[in-house]
Amino acid sequence: MEVDSEIIQSQNFFGVADPIYRFVQLPEIVRDVVDHPLFQRLRHIKQLGVCRLVYPGATHCRFSHSIGTAYLGRQFVQSLMERQPRLGINERDVLCVTLAGLLHDLGHPCFSHMFEDFLHCLGDRLEEEAEAKGRSLTEEEKALVKRYKEWSHEDATRALLKPLFQDLSAQLEKAGLLPEDLVCIGELIDPPKRQLQALADAEKLATEWPMKGRPVEKAWMYEIVSNWRTGIDVDKFDYIRRDAHYVGIVRQYHHERYMAGALVVKHQGVSTISVPDKDTAEIREGLMQLRKHFHRSVYQHKTVKKLEIHMIDLLTDLNKVVWIRGKDNQKVRMSDAALNVWDDHVAYKKLTDTFVESLLLDPEDQKYEDLSRSYHDHLMQRNLARNIGIVDFIRNFDQFKNEKTVTEGILAKYKTLAEAEPDEKFRLVPKREIRVKFGSYHYGMGKNNPSEKIVFRHKNGKIESKTDPDGIPITIQMFVFWTPPIKDLQDAKTLQRLTKACHEYLNLLVSEKTDPDSAQKSPGANTTTRTPAADAAVAEATGAAAAAATVAATATMDNATTPEKPAEPAPKKRRTLRMHSSMPFDP
Numbered sequence: 001m002e003v004d005s006e007i008i009q010s011q012n013f014f015g016v017a018d019p020i021y022r023f024v025q026l027p028e029i030v031r032d033v034v035d036h037p038l039f040q041r042l043r044h045i046k047q048l049g050v051c052r053l054v055y056p057g058a059t060h061c062r063f064s065h066s067i068g069t070a071y072l073g074r075q076f077v078q079s080l081m082e083r084q085p086r087l088g089i090n091e092r093d094v095l096c097v098t099l100a101g102l103l104h105d106l107g108h109p110c111f112s113h114m115f116e117d118f119l120h121c122l123g124d125r126l127e128e129e130a131e132a133k134g135r136s137l138t139e140e141e142k143a144l145v146k147r148y149k150e151w152s153h154e155d156a157t158r159a160l161l162k163p164l165f166q167d168l169s170a171q172l173e174k175a176g177l178l179p180e181d182l183v184c185i186g187e188l189i190d191p192p193k194r195q196l197q198a199l200a201d202a203e204k205l206a207t208e209w210p211m212k213g214r215p216v217e218k219a220w221m222y223e224i225v226s227n228w229r230t231g232i233d234v235d236k237f238d239y240i241r242r243d244a245h246y247v248g249i250v251r252q253y254h255h256e257r258y259m260a261g262a263l264v265v266k267h268q269g270v271s272t273i274s275v276p277d278k279d280t281a282e283i284r285e286g287l288m289q290l291r292k293h294f295h296r297s298v299y300q301h302k303t304v305k306k307l308e309i310h311m312i313d314l315l316t317d318l319n320k321v322v323w324i325r326g327k328d329n330q331k332v333r334m335s336d337a338a339l340n341v342w343d344d345h346v347a348y349k350k351l352t353d354t355f356v357e358s359l360l361l362d363p364e365d366q367k368y369e370d371l372s373r374s375y376h377d378h379l380m381q382r383n384l385a386r387n388i389g390i391v392d393f394i395r396n397f398d399q400f401k402n403e404k405t406v407t408e409g410i411l412a413k414y415k416t417l418a419e420a421e422p423d424e425k426f427r428l429v430p431k432r433e434i435r436v437k438f439g440s441y442h443y444g445m446g447k448n449n450p451s452e453k454i455v456f457r458h459k460n461g462k463i464e465s466k467t468d469p470d471g472i473p474i475t476i477q478m479f480v481f482w483t484p485p486i487k488d489l490q491d492a493k494t495l496q497r498l499t500k501a502c503h504e505y506l507n508l509l510v511s512e513k514t515d516p517d518s519a520q521k522s523p524g525a526n527t528t529t530r531t532p533a534a535d536a537a538v539a540e541a542t543g544a545a546a547a548a549a550t551v552a553a554t555a556t557m558d559n560a561t562t563p564e565k566p567a568e569p570a571p572k573k574r575r576t577l578r579m580h581s582s583m584p585f586d587p
Contacts, residue, residue, distance in 0.1 A: 013027060018068060020242050021068065027095065028175070030098065033099065039066075041352055042062040042105065042108070044061070045062045045352050046062075047242070048247075049111040049112045050304060051299065051301075053379060054307070057246045058247050064242070065239055066105050068238040069105075069238045070099070073234045076097070076259050076262075077089060077221075079260070087218075091176065093218065095175060095177060096185050097188060097224050100185045103157065103189060104226065106156075107155070107157030107160050108153045108157075110352050111315075115315070116153060119339075122319070122335055123147075125316070156348065160345055161186055180212070187211050187214075195210055196222070197229070200268070203268050206269030206270050209270075216270060223273045229273075229454075230453045230454050231444035231450050236287070236291070236444065237255035240253055240294065241255070251290055253290055258275060258283070265457065274454075274455040274463060276456070277456040279456075284443075295440075300477075303384065305437050306385045314375055315334070315356070318360075318368075318371060320333075321367050325347065327343075337351055385481035385483040387479070387482075388495065389478075390477060391506060392477055393475065393477070406436050410505050414498055416501075417497050429484075434480065436480055437479040438479070439476065446473075450473075
């Protein structure tokens, strides 16, 4: 009987229907990975955590996102292979990028990024408890706090790759992958971004290439799944498009244009991905601004922030009573399962949304009843924290970074306001009820502008990176929430006082700092030290009165002896913060 080789070849691919790309076709090795228990657990982890309680459609999971990322990664490399044969791309390179895209989120725990915040909070609480007792942390406690605060899902992903590769060694070898390819997959998922950027800035990347999986000639491969250079990668392409679909946001970035225009070029002696210069605005406005929009409107929406506060409190309490059975039948806490993922992946793989919510929705054990009631009351019935102040920043927010200082300042001002109304009922507000959180909305690289890291190609063949004067790479919001017991959520007087205290304290904090927009004097000018009273007098005056007030104030403070000296211009009014809250108040 004759055997049709084309039929055999068609059976070596794994096909799956996808709501974003309609039909996804991937190599057979992907099926082996997808069927592994460590990958199947991603079905039980929501892509957007508690966002689904704000956006009902956001119920998609890490499982589908991972398959979509693998598909885009494969498309991207195959496109480069067809258009630039001189790159010497082989099937092993294509498989490495495909599997890196597939496995890049393997280590996500329950509730995705929120679980990382939960572990960081455990570290904060250890420090707070020691401070409350008036003692310093022991060396052992310092080490534990460090582990809590530095834990990341990328680290867990690297830990889970080892047992997965061991279990699938025969299938991986059959697919043609070598040991260095497995190293490459791990590096593509989580490249040492700071090290690579430092070498690039020093122009030493070509001579001191640190990666083991691929030589410097294939450095461009490290800019596809997790792009250390610009943050523009197939992971971002998929999650923005997929999240938009499920959340119900119409805006999209069409990654097809980026992938079709991308070429590999030499820059500073290293191969890198370059895009046409004409795509500058499309990348900034279509992708980077869209990422900022998603973070502000979806991922870090104010109600999502409130839900995360309550969920982290629940995880903190669950961590005290829940024991997970791990390797050698050992029972560990949820936090320990995460910290020890390198030694015990058996316990860690149980950390899924399904596991936690099964304990909270219908508890069969009496010890979970109070937690279940709290989950129902806060998250299901939406008895959420009250907003006493949301502040918008574009820059100069460093004075607000210390959450403890902000909390203490607000409570001190609250007490002052209460003392001014002795006839009104006063409710003592403990520190733990005030939560200060930050929303950071950026292009993907914090304060840095990724547009200025992109290597652009001009029609004349010139290759360069360029400045982006129109970009606003980061904006910040500070959220101040009040989280009293549910019975006190409707205490309007306390809420009003806290809101006013928050507004007055934060504006006072701004006024105590040097206004970055103040007129700068020339180096030779005689400097003066203005008092708040003089500033107010000048700021309130208008027209000729302003000039007179300025001269008078300056003369008074300087004891000026040179009347012919021209008066200084009136200083700008001090900036007041733009804030909004749950309870309006009469300032």
